[in-house]
Amino acid sequence: MDKSIEVHNLTVSYHSKPVLWDVDFTLPKGKIIGIVGPNGSGKTTMLKTIMGLLDADSGYTEIFGQPLDKVRERVSYVPQRESVDWDFPADVMDVVLMGRYRKNNLFKRITKEDRRIATEALEKVNLLEFAHRQISQLSGGQQQRVFIARSLAQQADIYLMDEPFVGVDAATEDAILKLLRDMKNEGKTVVIVHHDLQTANEYFDWIVLLNTRLVAAGPKEEVFTKELLQEAYGGRLTVLSKLGDIIGSTEFPLREPEFKEDKPEE
């Protein structure tokens, strides 16, 4: 299997309380992959850790067999729509152009080429006519499409999207789905955090079922079984969550960050 993302024995915590516990999986290339689980199961944390926005307590992640920093320009990230203030003074084009920002052009002006790529990205999400609309005047679905256009403008090989289907209208949902399939046909990998079981089966080729720990990961036919879904969605794991509370309240240190599976402990 051609690997896109590898997650090795990952443990991550918020305020010393573990949100992800010893999660380990490998994802294929060129598929639409869903990270699925109930609320508070650590899906967003997973994505943020892969993107280097959160530090792991132990374990590590790799993309295309390399640490994130080596392949950053091949990776695109779509944060949750609610994570930004849409009242910010910018129009749609301004935001999509942010997808062209790079470490090495931070101090340079936006080029014609950047504008061309951004325009194409806007066209792909059917927002060209809104290019100069204020972002505060967009509907939820349009805002989501702006974020996806910004991500397309990055011209990456793998796309990580956090809940792109939340709060969007049916038309946007269809448009996003079509886009995802086009991307897949171009050989891109798309990883999507998604909480809705109803639609997960229809959207994704491959599913990671998460509930603080890994429940299952694999092709959807293997993962979408009654037993596994019951395991992921059927209430919290009492022992694990109690243990988490104790670790949180005593600020007990988790394993050191250097821990790697293939290295024997001292």
Added chain:
Amino acid sequence: MDPIFLKVVVGTTLLASSSAVVGTFSYLKGQSLVGDAIAHALLPGVVLAFMLGDGKNPAYLILGALVSGLIAHYGIAFIQNRTKLKSDTAVSLVLSTFFGFGIMLMSVVQQRGQGQQAGLERYLLGKAAAITMLDVYTFSALALVLLLGVALFYKGFQLMTFNEDFAHAIGLPVGLIRVTFTVLTVLAVTIGIQTVGVVLMAALLITPAAAARAWTKSLPQMIVLAAVFSAISAVLGTLISSAITKMPTGPWIVIILGLIGFTSLFIAPEKGWLFKRKRALENRSKINRENIMKLMYRQEEKRGKGNKLTSPQILSIRAMRDEALRVGLKDLKKRLWIIEHIDGFTLTDLGRMEGRRVVRLHRLWELYLTERLGMAPDHIHPQAETMEHVITPEIEALLIKELGMPQRDPHKSLIPYENE
């Protein structure tokens, strides 16, 4: 022109506009109070620099202020990250502690009887009139650094303010961007407090941005406008304070800035109070108008086309204020929706169309509520009373399509369409 006056004008204008440029980003980040905290926190650094070095050289004092401001800034960040305190608590904690320490150091200086006290006091309340030529050069250099810094880091600051996680994710040097922004803020505050003092500094950072935001939706425009507002305030403030003897410059600048700010919030398009007030009035008269048309149309339904209604008759059917009815009828006459006869009002064809439209929306919505939302027919009337004024032609079309061009509402009344 008086060279002293000119010197002060140039100095204050530079200070005010460069603070406004940096302040725009603080404002957008929702960190309006951080500037205030840093301004207060500069005091101990300034006094220490004065005690250790040469009180007259602005470079020393600025260096002291910079160090002290940076410590305060990271102190706030440290408290926020390491404790469970809310950010406003962290800000006030640092602000008051540093300021208290600064005041204490100042009294030490006073007791030592060091002569150049004047140099220090201007940091507390500002003393624009005391600007020397050396100051003007220093401020010009710093203002230039600020403007260049913002120009150079524009993309970084923009993205960091809008969506820091994304900046991180695409591998921008977020740490560098953040440190640069902090240094620029501290610099802006450092030179700003020379004119308006520690206490009024927050106004110089935040007010221009808030005023500019009311007028524009573009970040570059907002930055320029904030700088222009500040420059105007600086020039006017200096003019006023030099025209009236013994008037301080800094407070005048802040007062004018405040006036610009309040005026902007008041009259600005879309977001301003005046605009909202106007829209509320327009909505009210639309509702009033539509209610009268609906009433007259329904009377025609009952008594036949061309039915005449007098004002008292209208009031007996629907309770409304006399004044509202009078204004409403006048408006309707002007629109040629009604005609006034000696013995009452009748609908014109145009008016009948409007009345029919409102009645149709009312009945469509009632049907929608019972059919789609499962509400009981005796509960739907009040809702429909509101929605009939809100539903746009597009939504009307959707409603008709979804309900399949219905003929009767839940109360069995005919739903009137055009061409019938």
